[in-house]
Amino acid sequence: MAANLLQQAILLVVTPKCYEEFFHEMNFTDVECLKGTLSKGLGLGIILGSIMVKIPQIIKIQRAKSAYGISFFATTLEIVAVIASFSYNFVNGYPFSSYGDVLFLLVQTGIIGALxxxxxxxxxxxxxxxxxxAGAAATLCSGAIPMRVLWGLQAANIPIIFTAKMLxxxxxxxxxxxxxxxxxxxxxxxxxxxxRIFTSIQETGDIVIIATYCVATFANSIxxxxxxxxxxxxTKGVAKGKKGSKQKKN
Structure with a gap:
């Protein structure tokens, strides 16, 4: 029983073929299996992290009872980009490990926009x-929208994400x-x-998704x-203010 549970857990990050290579053939030097396993592991790690990624932002807004400094237009653009990305990946049938974090980003960004x-x-x-x-996400994921439209929305994510972050x-x-x-x-x-640049290369090979994450990384870095x-x-301003206050007292 315990052995079966362990095997199922391992198969979350290792394909059946690579499981055979690693644990039956004892071949731990298969480059493709190593890259694929690293990609799956990173993907699942990103998904787990995404469950809480914007919770600190939500808590900070609620505690301050203020959304000062947060652009609603930028947040809306980000939601448009996230919905387009999730629906494109979902309808294409890509592995959940390659895009599952987008679902949690959608929920949390929606909450931030509402706040x-x-x-x-x-x-x-x-x-x-x-x-x-919610309605837009359900419609795009329903399968009723042609794939060329979803591809166009995913491609549009590149300027949308960049614009949102620059705003x-x-x-x-x-x-x-x-x-x-x-x-x-x-x-x-x-x-x-x-x-996600690495996991997208490994699990989808989709150029438009890879380009989207490259732009997102650059914009987030700014x-x-x-x-x-x-x-x-x-920090320097606070320190300077304290120093000036002390000088006045003296």
């Missing part, structure tokens, strides 16, 4: 927003701060999109470096 509306005084629109997101980056630059952006969330998104820059600037 932005709610804390900007538009609570009724927040519920409507969630309903539209957020511009918002950060204009405010001279990253506001309520969560450092944990931005870091996980950057690392996850970078890892916001990540903004977090570091403004965090350092704010």
């Amino acid at each position: 932005v509306l709610h804390y900007n005084g538009a609570s009724q629109q927040a519920f409507l927003f969630l309903a539209v997101v 957020q980056a511009h918002s950060n630059y204009s405010a001279g701060s990253t506001g309520q952006l969560s450092g944990v969330t931005v870091t996980l998104l950057t690392a996850g999109s970078a890892a 916001i990540f470096f903004q977090l570091l820059w403004y965090w350092n600037a704010q």
Whole structure:
């Protein structure tokens, strides 16, 4: 019983062919099996991480009771991109390990969009927003939409993701701060999109998906470096303010 459970767990990250190579033939040097297993393991790790990836952002907004610094338009564009990506992968029948994280990103980004509306005084629109997101996702995943349309939406993700992230980056630059952006969330998104380049190459070989993750990694990296820059600037500003206060007292 325990042996069967262990085998089933191993088969989550190893194909039956590679299971034979590793555990029956004792061949641990098969390059394709090693790459495939690494890809599956990374994919499952990214999915597990994605379950919580935007929770710090959601908690930060709720605790502050403010969505200051978060661009609703950028968030909406990100949701459009996530829905297009999920439906394209789902209808194509790609392995869940290659795109499962997108499902959790969709749910969490939808919640963030609704919170932005709610804390900007538009609570009724927040519920409507969630309903539209759910309806759009269900329609695109239904199989009723031609694949060429889904491919076009996935290809459009490249400029959409870049635009959404640059809008957020511009918002950060204009405010001279990253506001309520969560450092944990931005870091996980950057690392996850970078890892997805490898898993997409291994598990789908789909050029448009690979290109999307390359652009996402570049754009996420810009916001990540903004977090570091403004965090350092704010830290220096606080330290300078404390020093000035002490000098006045003296």
